[in-house]
Amino acid sequence: MFELFKNLGKWLVSGSSWSGSDGIAHRLAEHLQYSLLATLIAAAIGLPLGLLIGHTGKGAFLAINLSSFGRALPTVGLVVLVFLAGGLSMLPVYVALVALAVPAIVTNTYAGMTAVDPDVKDAARGQGMRGHQILFQVELPLALPLIMTGLRLALIQVVATATIAAYVSFGGLGRYVFDGLAQRDLVQVLGGAVLVAVVAVALDLLLSTLQRLLFRHRAA
């Protein structure tokens, strides 16, 4: 056991494991690229949806349950399904990651919108504000902390799951996990897993700090 951790340490700090197309630096960049793009796509779908159902109060039950369906789908199964239908590309990976990320974004956006005090909305309407003005000038700013939390959750989940790109031959940190398992190189498996965890935690810390700084002036 001790030997394993010693080798893991060596692997993580040696220059040769960081360089080249199979090096940690390159794999890390790939992993971040997959994760950020998938989260962006998910946000493009989830944010408008969450804002719409939150603002109108209509279709919330359907939208939330439909999007949560994505969370229940087995990720690897979804990857193979889309692969068999569409062939070998990053599409299956993005479909699976987006399906995973959308629910967190939709539900948190909706929760943030419904948490806005109805009296505030009433007051805005009483001042003669239109629907879209209420949405963007009153509801959205007030709901922003929860919306940010949803995005953060989605990104963390996606980072932890983006390892599946390696299952269909692509890169990212999952490469170490899948290759290591197949070649019984436990140091590689463990190294990949540790790196994924570190990236997830680091991004979470970064985003929550950012969130705190952005909304500092609004501290209750």
Add this chain to the structure above:
Amino acid sequence: MNRRTLLGGLFAAASVPALAACSSGITSLDGSGTTSGGGSGSSKGGVTIGTANFTENQVLGYLYAAVLQQAGVKVKVRPNLGTREIVIPALKGGDIDLLPEYQGALLNYLAPKDNSSEPGTMQNALTLAMPSGLQVLPYGQAADSDCFVVTRATARKYGLTTLADLAKQNGKLVIGAAPEVKKRRVGAIGLKDVYGVEFKEFKSLDSDGPLVKGALKKGDVDVANLFTTDTDIAANDWVVLTDPKNLIPSQHIVPLIADRKADDTVRKALAKLGNVLTTEQLTQLNSQVDNDKKDPEDVANAYAKQHGLA
């Protein structure tokens, strides 16, 4: 398609029905230098059979189970354990006792420098290379080699018939195979050393499963590493590239067993199966699982019954 390779989902080993034995008329194969030592072990306490993570190995595991059960040995099957890099340590560690193996792949795992490719010499080499506590039993007549296939269209486009032809297209072709093939001699390393082949890209997919075959079908990879007993090769009119320099060693099926369980009962039962089962029959059995979606255990039991092993 090999549905069972998906991330090693273990499926429960059900009990194997009792089968009745009957001797086969086929003469025994060359068993020179097959095993060392006598029947020092005992199968009294039961034998745990492990299998690797692809269809055929599971079928073989259940065939072993059927003939052993018939010989009065208590068996337990633990299917779909993983690649050789995982199952052999499990065998050494005592988690499993018996494993269907392949001569060439096993020899390459145990003695990577040994490049013999003829069945008899390989069996001798295997016996020498065997770690303490393990032994190989005589090999059967069925064999399942690795092979590299291209689609008919690719073969025509680049004039490919042998592995050597691949070198004329260096830097152009993409190969799809399981991740471990990247570092195996019967894979990227051997193709480079023996034939001077360099691929444009190595795509890590699965071991003769839906990913690698799907990628070949759709043209996402040009060359795929499959097994010769895969019925999809003929069904899709794929071209198996020949191996004039004998890079790919003979892959007769051999039982790899722990000394502690290797007694005469087990030896006789497995030898009988080895003498009956042919490559063509094994290909058929694989197809029943992959294409007809039958359960590997049912397929194995039906075969054992039909061929007088039950």
